[in-house]
Amino acid sequence: MENIQAYLTSNQDRFIKELIEFLSIPSISTAPEHNSDVAYCGNWLKEHLSSIGMKTSTVYATAGHPIVYAEHCEAGPEAPTVLFYGHYDVQPIDPLHLWTNPPFEPTLRDGKIFARGSTDDKGQVFLHCKAIEAMLAVNGTLPINVKMLIEGEEEIGSIHLEHFIREHLDLLSCDTVVVSDTPLYGPGMPSLCYGLRGLCYMEVHVTGPNRDLHSGSYGGSISNPLQALCEIIAKLKDSYGRIAIPGFYDNVKELTDEERLDYSRLPFNAEEFRKGLDVPGLCGEYGYTTLEHISARPTLDVNGIIGGFTGIGAKTVLPSKASAKISMRLVANQDTLDIASKFTSYVEAIAPPTVQVEVENLHGANPVLVEKTGRGMNAAKKALQEAYGREPYFTREGGSIPVCLLFDTILKAPTVLMGFGLQDENAHSPDEHFSLDNFRIGMYASSLFYNYLAE
Amino acid sequence: MENIQAYLTSNQDRFIKELIEFLSIPSISTAPEHNSDVAYCGNWLKEHLSSIGMKTSTVYATAGHPIVYAEHCEAGPEAPTVLFYGHYDVQPIDPLHLWTNPPFEPTLRDGKIFARGSTDDKGQVFLHCKAIEAMLAVNGTLPINVKMLIEGEEEIGSIHLEHFIREHLDLLSCDTVVVSDTPLYGPGMPSLCYGLRGLCYMEVHVTGPNRDLHSGSYGGSISNPLQALCEIIAKLKDSYGRIAIPGFYDNVKELTDEERLDYSRLPFNAEEFRKGLDVPGLCGEYGYTTLEHISARPTLDVNGIIGGFTGIGAKTVLPSKASAKISMRLVANQDTLDIASKFTSYVEAIAPPTVQVEVENLHGANPVLVEKTGRGMNAAKKALQEAYGREPYFTREGGSIPVCLLFDTILKAPTVLMGFGLQDENAHSPDEHFSLDNFRIGMYASSLFYNYLAE
Numbered sequence: 003m004e005n006i007q008a009y010l011t012s013n014q015d016r017f018i019k020e021l022i023e024f025l026s027i028p029s030i031s032t033a034p035e036h037n038s039d040v041a042y043c044g045n046w047l048k049e050h051l052s053s054i055g056m057k058t059s060t061v062y063a064t065a066g067h068p069i070v071y072a073e074h075c076e077a078g079p080e081a082p083t084v085l086f087y088g089h090y091d092v093q094p095i096d097p098l099h100l101w102t103n104p105p106f107e108p109t110l111r112d113g114k115i116f117a118r119g120s121t122d123d124k125g126q127v128f129l130h131c132k133a134i135e136a137m138l139a140v141n142g143t144l145p146i147n148v149k150m151l152i153e154g155e156e157e158i159g160s161i162h163l164e165h166f167i168r169e170h171l172d173l174l175s176c177d178t179v180v181v182s183d184t185p186l187y188g189p190g191m192p193s194l195c196y197g198l199r200g201l202c203y204m205e206v207h208v209t210g211p212n213r214d215l216h217s218g219s220y221g222g223s224i225s226n227p228l229q230a231l232c233e234i235i236a237k238l239k240d241s242y243g244r245i246a247i248p249g250f251y252d253n254v255k256e257l258t259d260e261e262r263l264d265y266s267r268l269p270f271n272a273e274e275f276r277k278g279l280d281v282p283g284l285c286g287e288y289g290y291t292t293l294e295h296i297s298a299r300p301t302l303d304v305n306g307i308i309g310g311f312t313g314i315g316a317k318t319v320l321p322s323k324a325s326a327k328i329s330m331r332l333v334a335n336q337d338t339l340d341i342a343s344k345f346t347s348y349v350e351a352i353a354p355p356t357v358q359v360e361v362e363n364l365h366g367a368n369p370v371l372v373e374k375t376g377r378g379m380n381a382a383k384k385a386l387q388e389a390y391g392r393e394p395y396f397t398r399e400g401g402s403i404p405v406c407l408l409f410d411t412i413l414k415a416p417t418v419l420m421g422f423g424l425q426d427e428n429a430h431s432p433d434e435h436f437s438l439d440n441f442r443i444g445m446y447a448s449s450l451f452y453n454y455l456a457e
Numbered sequence: 458m459e460n461i462q463a464y465l466t467s468n469q470d471r472f473i474k475e476l477i478e479f480l481s482i483p484s485i486s487t488a489p490e491h492n493s494d495v496a497y498c499g500n501w502l503k504e505h506l507s508s509i510g511m512k513t514s515t516v517y518a519t520a521g522h523p524i525v526y527a528e529h530c531e532a533g534p535e536a537p538t539v540l541f542y543g544h545y546d547v548q549p550i551d552p553l554h555l556w557t558n559p560p561f562e563p564t565l566r567d568g569k570i571f572a573r574g575s576t577d578d579k580g581q582v583f584l585h586c587k588a589i590e591a592m593l594a595v596n597g598t599l600p601i602n603v604k605m606l607i608e609g610e611e612e613i614g615s616i617h618l619e620h621f622i623r624e625h626l627d628l629l630s631c632d633t634v635v636v637s638d639t640p641l642y643g644p645g646m647p648s649l650c651y652g653l654r655g656l657c658y659m660e661v662h663v664t665g666p667n668r669d670l671h672s673g674s675y676g677g678s679i680s681n682p683l684q685a686l687c688e689i690i691a692k693l694k695d696s697y698g699r700i701a702i703p704g705f706y707d708n709v710k711e712l713t714d715e716e717r718l719d720y721s722r723l724p725f726n727a728e729e730f731r732k733g734l735d736v737p738g739l740c741g742e743y744g745y746t747t748l749e750h751i752s753a754r755p756t757l758d759v760n761g762i763i764g765g766f767t768g769i770g771a772k773t774v775l776p777s778k779a780s781a782k783i784s785m786r787l788v789a790n791q792d793t794l795d796i797a798s799k800f801t802s803y804v805e806a807i808a809p810p811t812v813q814v815e816v817e818n819l820h821g822a823n824p825v826l827v828e829k830t831g832r833g834m835n836a837a838k839k840a841l842q843e844a845y846g847r848e849p850y851f852t853r854e855g856g857s858i859p860v861c862l863l864f865d866t867i868l869k870a871p872t873v874l875m876g877f878g879l880q881d882e883n884a885h886s887p888d889e890h891f892s893l894d895n896f897r898i899g900m901y902a903s904s905l906f907y908n909y910l911a912e
Binding site: 211214239292306313357 | 488549551671679680688691758760771786855856
């Protein structure tokens, strides 16, 4: 490992030059005018993976943007196989005027590299490439079988990934998946994410009268759909901040005492958190802490309400229709379809009989909770401990990474979420950046991870 | 009167052409981008009033939209003076896609004229113009003194009218005011309105976090402003359909036994009313009938809610802000400022402490209740009886015509509400229209009214 670290150190300047080249390609997947840039970026990556010594490196066309796949599987059938997953597409860049440097002209400043995609996810993909390059350059081979799956549609919902995985089960078969697309718990605080919340995203449509009415001429005699919608929404939570849908918590796997102890040890200052959001107070489900609320407990949020007159000033309309987008974050072992069904039954039951209600399931994903032990998790834990000089925290994330669920259900492989970004690196926002320290430590941690996996 | 009727009949086609021209002007008073259209409309009307023979016709600038004033006061000081009041501004047109013909391309269909402003209030203003034109054309003079005050801000609360009236007390002095901006009780059923509800139009602004957040990363720990808003709105009414604001009913003048008896005699079929609106059921304040709900009792309606993601599909946002437009209809003797203050105190009291709430008073008007007798009321009763061939009903209206209150308190003149619209003519909604029969009968009734007033 000393030789590998020496290689990483002595080639650092070249690595950054290459990363700048990678980050200069405007691979915005959601913008059709950038389709050829996304394709160019996929090809660039394929060539690069060949150049570092991967045995095969291929661009697979999909109905959307291409998928890059490379492998180096020379360690034999007894050695474990790891599938690295990442993405080379990036978010749009607007509002452009808020960027200090142009988003596709990567700039080094204050120990960081500023560019769209630097932390999400090209920088993190690239540090794995460099770790593998170093291992191959120093040892001539890898101690494990490595497969790399890097897609170009993560920022638009990984539309064609599931199909690709199902069509290439043998190609992708593996023992462990590793993903570097989550943040560290904090600067210098490595963490391993073992839980992701699921999602159940519904829309409730309330219909009252068959047309918009004058509230003066009709008000007082019929249910106002906006009022009815508010009454429904107000009944979705009780006074303890719990979700009032019958059976909602039935399958929730409660936090273990050990997990709650771990949570209590995480550095977190609720008052700083509150101040940062500028709210008069925090709230949440009774009996749980704020950290638990945002990552380990199921939640319900109204994401949008549509109805009536929404311009400037006053219009005395009694609207015909109103609707609300309402999403729930789920935790193990809730099932998104079961929750959608319970939500629908409850909303239909509490809706005033004087309006019509329709409930639509917009989309969903099941939660993920993986074991904190196991070969991949243990290797990652040791690698992070050695690279950062401290034991990693085990954390749960409040959001969803739907691909983890694909790996779990289709490939039957657990995912190690070993991220090197930071919460405040402006992923999806202007001035996105990536810490060069974490780039450097990440390369080393990544090579340690592949090494420990072989043990 | 026979000659007048003949004149009205033989000029009917031209009148409709002129009305189409009037209705084609998009005089939407609430939309700043239509300011010049409103001004153009005022000028058009001023010119038209000159052309029919009014002795003076003037556009008065205000701090907002202009006021048109015309008069023909040649009947001498002994003859009564009537002030006609109407408005040439109209409501916004959204949702535009629900209109059969473009709202400012008036179209004749099924004996009706379809256009924004056709029944509220340009069509009704215009029939008075044509009645006066006919009387002047046939007799060369009028039996009474006529003043016409037609404003351009009725749909935004007549913001500058009170100031104008106070500044022009002599100009506007009169014995009776006549307004045609209320509906007939039903097709072929003339009515005289003796009560109008007042209005208190508020906006509630709820602020949560200082920026839109990802509901996955923050959901569950802080109050969602949309959820908080819904909880506030749900508490505005109790389970008896009564408004829950403390003190809201304190000053309400209850219906007399005689009035309730009159109400019970009005032809009204609640089941037909329900079917016409296509709602599963009616509702309203416990202990009162539907007719009483919509005209004689105070009410509260949510007119619009703004907040979060309202596009197609799903976005997992926890919004920073949400707001609701909420209006209350008031009855004698409620006071709009008193109600605004009670509303504000209550909303502030019930708002969750974890959000910030601001309550804004957008505009208001006090209710009106007038005597059913008097010179103007008697002349109108006779005119309607003769034009429609049956005695008019005395009714109360659910909407507000705040200016009636101004005439009562400042000009000390009673207002006759002699309307020719129909309840289902979609005032404020797509496909607003006006019956050509009522346009025709209205012109005749109007000329009879001015004649009987002279007796």
